[in-house]
Amino acid sequence: MFRHLAAAVMALTAVTTVTTAPAAATPGLVPAADREVVFTADGTTAYGTLHVPEHRAGQRLRAALLLPGSGPTDRDGNQPPASSPDTLAQLADALGGEAIATLRFDKYGTGRTGLGAYRDHPEELDYPAFVRQAQAAYASLRDQPETDPHELLVVGHSEGAMTGLVLGGTVRPRPAGLALLQPQAIRLLDLVALQLKAQIAEATRQGQFTPEQQRTVNAAVDAAVTSLRGHRPVDTTDLSPALAQLFEAFQGPNARFVESDDAVYPPDTAAALRPGTKVLLTCGTNDAQVPCATTNALTKALRHARAGGPGRVTLPAVDHLMHDPDHPHTLAPPVLDALHRLARR
Incomplete structure (x- = not known):
């Protein structure tokens, strides 16, 4: 996650748009199709894809809002041209x-959305703006003619899972269920520090640092986090150029986003969920970006909020993009099984 955070800086009427060519349908059923959907949030027009699976004419369907991870991640779950795992497109297929x-x-x-109203002042784009945009998207999904407003789900990946958790306690009607997939489950800067220390430990194991150097760098990382939270310049003296550049990117134009994202402690947001809300929380044993241990407090908070199952599901050998060694480019079978458990009535 942290390698994309520096790019992270970088609400509500549904509008009908163009429909794609339909697939062949079973007689008597409306064929599956995609169509472009447009909605507005804070004066910005946002563009999305609604996938409607094959269904009976007039049938109201369960529907899920899909939310991407951190950084400039588009509707399909990609950050072109560097990264194109199609995470959200594959989730749409699976849920379809x-x-x-x-x-x-x-x-x-x-x-197509771009920076919209923030084009001339991107430094004002903060995390609550992304939440409001997601709330507008939820309203758009609710108002589509094919969807059942009482059977809505929110499915978020990584940072999108944290956003989905926020939506779970704020939107109307409340979602029937949430899927928190490899979620950002602790404060942003705590997660960044954890990731960095894990990488420093591995570098020490490989002989790139001495144990004393490791302690010095770890202390510098902790000091940088403290400085950011105290609105003070980060001292990069004991940081490598790459780490110094990372923490420098968290300041300046990105400071407002980082501060507002870091202010959210996901376990606290669970209390606003409607009791009985179905919640799936996944963590992969090969996920170096969001280790399973980081979801412990959120898992406990969901129990206290009386959320329904499936609850936390550990995914063997699955990484942050929800792949495993045998499925490096598609959703791993344990992920599909977990989604099926959430979808099961």
């Missing part, structure tokens, strides 16, 4: 197989 419609959209800084 469960007869669940999906809406995914280009968030601020990506795809």
Whole structure:
């Protein structure tokens, strides 16, 4: 996650748009199709794709809003040209197989949406703006003619899972269920520090640092986090150029986003969920960006909030992009099984 955070800086009427060519349908059923959906948030027009699976004419479908991870991640879950795992597009396909419609959209800084109203002052783009955009997308999904407003789901990956958790306690109607996939489950800067220290430990194991150097760098990372939270310049003296550049990127134009994202402690947001809300929380044993241990407090908070199952599901050998060694470019079978458990009535 942290390698994309520096790019992270970079609400509500549904509008009908163009429909794609339909697939062949079973007689008597409306064929599956995608169509472009447009909605507005804070004066910015956002663009998305609604996938409607095959269904009976007039049928109201369960539907899920898909939310991407951190950085400039578009409606398909990609950061072109460097990264194109199609995470959200693959989730849409998987949920379509469960007869669940999906809406995914280009968030601020990506795809057709771009920076919108923040084009001339990107330094004002903070995390709450992304939450409001997601709330607008949820309203758009709710108002589509094929969706059942009482059977809505929110499915978020990484940072998008944290956003989905926030939506779970704020939107109307409340979602019937949430999927928190490899979620950002602790404060942003705590997660960054954890990731960096894990990489420093591995470098020490490989002989690139001495144990004393490791302690010095770890202390510098902790000091940098403290400085950011105290609105003070970061001392980069004991940081490598790469780490210094990372923390420098968290200041300046990105400071408002980082500060507002870091202010959210996901376990606290769980208390606003409607009791009985179905929640799936996944963590992969090969996920170096969001280790399973980081989800412990959130898992406990969900129990206290009386959330329904499936609860936390550990995914063997699955990484942050929800792949495993045998499925490096598609959702791993344990991920599909976990989604099926959430979709099961």
